[in-house]
Amino acid sequence: MSAANVGDRDGAAVLLTSIDGSFPRLAHGWVDQGYRGPFLQWVKQVTGITLQVVARRDGGMRRTWAPVGAPPRIVPRFAVVPRRWVVEGVYAWLGRYRRLAKDYEYLPATSESTIYLAMALTLLRRLTRGPT
Incomplete structure (x- = not known):
């Protein structure tokens, strides 16, 4: 942070x-x-x-200049950006935890700890889910 x-x-x-x-x-x-x-x-x-x-x-530009004529x-x-889904997926996983939906914490260290806890729970859930 x-x-x-x-x-x-x-x-x-x-x-x-x-x-x-x-x-x-x-x-x-x-x-x-x-x-x-x-x-x-x-x-x-x-x-x-x-x-x-x-x-x-x-190239990230939605409006471009064109030569005269x-x-x-x-x-x-809309353009699909490769590898972008990885970052967006992590944000989606973290968004499942109500405490992270808004930034109510007074100390940044508390927010950081909550993110670590949410990711640990997410990874634990994925590990214990078993083969699909």
């Missing part, structure tokens, strides 16, 4: 430098288009983790 005035890249840099070998099997990750640029190379140099930018097929490019209103 970080303050609202900390950008995503800055927060990710702090997070990735703090894991410091805690996850030796972590070798690859997926990020959204906000992490493009020199950040990807920095992560590879500092942590050895490769990051892949998951982009929409239209040329028809505008047709951009779909």
